[in-house]
Amino acid sequence: MSSVATSEANTAFPIPANVFAETVTAVKHYTDRLFSFRMTRPQSFRFRSGEFVMIGLPNAEKPVYRAYSIASPAWDEELEFFSIKVPGGPLTEHLQKIKVGDTVLMRKKPTGTLVHDALIPGKRLFLFSTGTGIAPFASVIRDPETYEKFDQVILTQTCRENAELNYGRELVENTKNDELMSEFVGDKLHFHASATREGETRGHRVTTLIENGKLFTDLAIEPLNPETDRAMICGSMAMLREIEGLLQARGFEEGANNKPGTYVVERAFVD
Ligand code: A2P
Numbered sequence: 001m002s003s004v005a006t007s008e009a010n011t012a013f014p015i016p017a018n019v020f021a022e023t024v025t026a027v028k029h030y031t032d033r034l035f036s037f038r039m040t041r042p043q044s045f046r047f048r049s050g051e052f053v054m055i056g057l058p059n060a061e062k063p064v065y066r067a068y069s070i071a072s073p074a075w076d077e078e079l080e081f082f083s084i085k086v087p088g089g090p091l092t093e094h095l096q097k098i099k100v101g102d103t104v105l106m107r108k109k110p111t112g113t114l115v116h117d118a119l120i121p122g123k124r125l126f127l128f129s130t131g132t133g134i135a136p137f138a139s140v141i142r143d144p145e146t147y148e149k150f151d152q153v154i155l156t157q158t159c160r161e162n163a164e165l166n167y168g169r170e171l172v173e174n175t176k177n178d179e180l181m182s183e184f185v186g187d188k189l190h191f192h193a194s195a196t197r198e199g200e201t202r203g204h205r206v207t208t209l210i211e212n213g214k215l216f217t218d219l220a221i222e223p224l225n226p227e228t229d230r231a232m233i234c235g236s237m238a239m240l241r242e243i244e245g246l247l248q249a250r251g252f253e254e255g256a257n258n259k260p261g262t263y264v265v266e267r268a269f270v271d
């Protein structure tokens with residue numbers, strides 16, 4: 001597939017030099033609150049798994065940009081994103097209506113803290129997410145380096161409703177069965193999904209499951225241990241704070257690109 005940036009002919013306004021204009025190749029709606037889309041990837045665009053970019057639409061002279069984690073792995077020839085639909089949200093109100101062939105703008109510089117470089121080596125990698133916070137981990141769990149660095153990868157996602165967990169379920173299934181990835185993943189990847197407002201897992205926030213130990217008994221794994229475990233966190237601010245508190249109480253220390261630690265947090269949000 002050609003990944004040459006689409007021409008300005010598709011856009012009503014000129015594209016600044018620090019912005020790529022890319023073409024949507026697929027859109028999938030999961031619920032009335034969540035959708036994913038894929039778009040062409042500029043040949044010159046490089047990123048590390050777990051990073052985010054600023055995304056906008058060519059619908060105004062000064063487009064609204066929001067931080068979006070890249071959900072696809074570095075080896076994918078396209079870029080994938082997983083988005084919330086915010087009623088009246090300045091970007092997502094329009095973004096949720098995109099169709100194949102439409103143009104999406106992307107600032108050229110990726111950045112972020114949910115990267116291997118910000119963690120010191122360990123044995124198990126915990127990836128804690130709520131809602132669309134799973135997006136950077138969709139990239140991380142499809143990166144062969146993750147399985148070269150860790151013996152076990154434990155992805156958790158908490159959403160309000162069961163249907164909101166389907167992106168993650170498909171992702172994990174596809175990753176385990178992928179021709180390229182299955183060889184790296186083996187039996188290392190675990191997924192714990194809970195819907196907090198319906199069904200059997202009602203009330204099961206991941207924070208509660210860490211505190212009462214159910215997360216570990218459910219997955220038949222050892223409890224958190226800062227000596228061997230590393231963690232990445234992405235989700236709502238309240239969830240980030242609570243998980244950070246739980247990790248810090250267990251002796252984990254926050255890392256950054258210039259000072260790796262035992263856990264990292266992403267504080268960039270969509271809408
Ligand atoms: P809950 O249904 O109990 O509020 P949201 O859609 O509001 O971003 O929430 C996504 C998921 O994150 C929901 O399952 C929600 O649970 C959960 N959640 C919200 N706040 C926290 C928190 N402080 N710690 C853990 N999970 C949380």
